[in-house]
Amino acid sequence: MIYFYIFISSIFVNNFILSRFLGLCPFIGVSKRLSASFGMGIAVTFVMTIAGAISYLEFNFILKPLKIEFLDTIVFILTIASTVQLLEMLLQKYVPFLYNSLGIFLPLITTNCAVLGVSQLNILYDYNFLEALVFDFSSGLGFTLAIILMAGIREKLEFGNVPRSFRGVPIAFIVASLMSLAFLGFSNLVKINK
Amino acid sequence: MDNYIILYSTLSLLILGLLFTYVLIFSHKKLAVPVDEITKKIESLLPGANCGACGYPGCSGYASAISRGDAPVNLCSVADEETVKYIAETIGVSVDNLTKKVAFLKCQGTSLKANLKFEYHGILDCWQGKTMFGGHKVCEYGCLGLGSCYKACPFDAISMTAEMLIKIDPTKCKGCGLCVQVCPQGIIVLLPHEEEKKVYQVACFSNAKALEVRQSCQVGCIACGLCVKNCPVNAIKIENNLAVIDNNICISCGKCEDVCPTKAITHIKKHTFERIV
Numbered sequence: 001m002i003y004f005y006i007f008i009s010s011i012f013v014n015n016f017i018l019s020r021f022l023g024l025c026p027f028i029g030v031s032k033r034l035s036a037s038f039g040m041g042i043a044v045t046f047v048m049t050i051a052g053a054i055s056y057l058e059f060n061f062i063l064k065p066l067k068i069e070f071l072d073t074i075v076f077i078l079t080i081a082s083t084v085q086l087l088e089m090l091l092q093k094y095v096p097f098l099y100n101s102l103g104i105f106l107p108l109i110t111t112n113c114a115v116l117g118v119s120q121l122n123i124l125y126d127y128n129f130l131e132a133l134v135f136d137f138s139s140g141l142g143f144t145l146a147i148i149l150m151a152g153i154r155e156k157l158e159f160g161n162v163p164r165s166f167r168g169v170p171i172a173f174i175v176a177s178l179m180s181l182a183f184l185g186f187s188n189l190v191k192i193n194k
Numbered sequence: 195m196d197n198y199i200i201l202y203s204t205l206s207l208l209i210l211g212l213l214f215t216y217v218l219i220f221s222h223k224k225l226a227v228p229v230d231e232i233t234k235k236i237e238s239l240l241p242g243a244n245c246g247a248c249g250y251p252g253c254s255g256y257a258s259a260i261s262r263g264d265a266p267v268n269l270c271s272v273a274d275e276e277t278v279k280y281i282a283e284t285i286g287v288s289v290d291n292l293t294k295k296v297a298f299l300k301c302q303g304t305s306l307k308a309n310l311k312f313e314y315h316g317i318l319d320c321w322q323g324k325t326m327f328g329g330h331k332v333c334e335y336g337c338l339g340l341g342s343c344y345k346a347c348p349f350d351a352i353s354m355t356a357e358m359l360i361k362i363d364p365t366k367c368k369g370c371g372l373c374v375q376v377c378p379q380g381i382i383v384l385l386p387h388e389e390e391k392k393v394y395q396v397a398c399f400s401n402a403k404a405l406e407v408r409q410s411c412q413v414g415c416i417a418c419g420l421c422v423k424n425c426p427v428n429a430i431k432i433e434n435n436l437a438v439i440d441n442n443i444c445i446s447c448g449k450c451e452d453v454c455p456t457k458a459i460t461h462i463k464k465h466t467f468e469r470i471v
Contacts, residue, residue: 058210066202075210082214089225096227103252164321 011142018183023114037151039098045140051083052136055119076119084110233261295369296387300399301337304357308411332410335400343373391446392461401434415458421450
């Protein structure tokens with residue numbers, strides 16, 4: 001049951017973008033087209049799951065026994081960067097359309113703080129490996145959900161009569177803040193006593 | 195244990211780094227995508243600024259679009275003519291049918307020549323200025339000179355003057371058209387850029403009647419028709435109280451500029467360009 005709680009909590013209650021405010025760069029940058037944002041969400045989910053799992057293992061089986069936990073950030077960044085590179089090669093080979101439409105934002109997943117955040121929170125919340133895996137994956141799904149909702153709204157906004165000074169990114173920020181307020185309604189939906 | 199912390203941290207980072215390196219090297223060999231030689235060559239010719247002015251994601255995206263034949267070779271506004279020629283040679287397109295364009299302001303109404311309704315001291319933005327009784331010039335078609343285009347120009351080709359009229363430097367202009375999009379008056383047009391021929395154009399956009407134009411501006415087109423009569427190839431027409439020159443027919447003889455009584459007809463001046471050559 002705890003897995004289900006973690007799953008729901010990291011998608012809705014503690015959504016990475018809308019309530020933790022991590023990973024806003026791709027959230028604003030790649031949310032103009034629905035197809036590209038879907039691809040971005042899947043890519044981030046992939047990186048989060050792989051990098052989160054590897055960094056969990058690294059922390060618990062290398063850093064902790066050697067008592068060099070202070071190296072966690074640099075090790076996590078190393079892991080994330082390698083995973084993103086791997087993902088870039090995979091996409092270029094098998095899904096060139098997605099590779100082209102993501103453009104510069106694909107290597108920028110490396111600096112997406114949501115991915116680093118997931119690795120750090122795994123440690124902070126003291127999850128076991130399976131829980132961490134569920135947490136990583138569902139956090140990615142939460143990111144995907146938020147960015148897809150955003151892209152859907154922004155595609156409609158293109159046709160709206162937005163005041164000149166609000167066009168583009170400013171209205172996107174307003175939309176994001178309203179979405180964040182809406183997601184506040186999920187708070188206290190689940191509570192994990194850990 | 196404390197004595198070994200440096201050793202342990204160095205070793206573990208070294209081992210992890212090497213491990214990831216080998217994984218990446220291995221997968222790079224496994225997953226290598228053969229890059230088209232032509233695409234590679236075009237990308238090396240492009241400026242590499244990744245500005246996106248061509249409408250493609252970065253220079254590599256544009257290079258692959260060129261090599262597929264989906265995009266014309268002259269979309270890059272940063273690349274100079276030499277580069278465009280090289281690229282065209284690489285994919286075997288003739289360069290002749292590429293027309294370079296240059297922005298032209300269809301107004302000469304400086305604050306000395308065009309009468310003002312009031313003095314504007316607001317925000318320096320043409321859209322803002324236009325909301326004030328349709329602009330501070332009596333002629334409501336003219337350049338407001340508040341510099342919306344100046345801010346939009348990425349190549350520093352547009353300058354603002356104290357006379358409430360912007361100035362376009364045709365040698366710096368790359369013809370990207372960003373100024374055309376931001377101008378609330380719609381008085382900036384893109385004209386074909388010719389190396390030798392002079393490009394003549396009516397530098398007025400007013401559809402008002404002759405009397406109104408005369409009262410509001412000294413250099414406005416009053417649609418007198420002298421240029422139409424004197425044009426040897428009938429390239430000029432009067433439409434809506436305004437003379438319009440068709441640059442496709444114009445042979446650049448310059449008679450219209452000579453006969454125009456209000457000096458509303460002018461040509462794109464290439465002073466700096468001529469000095470360089």
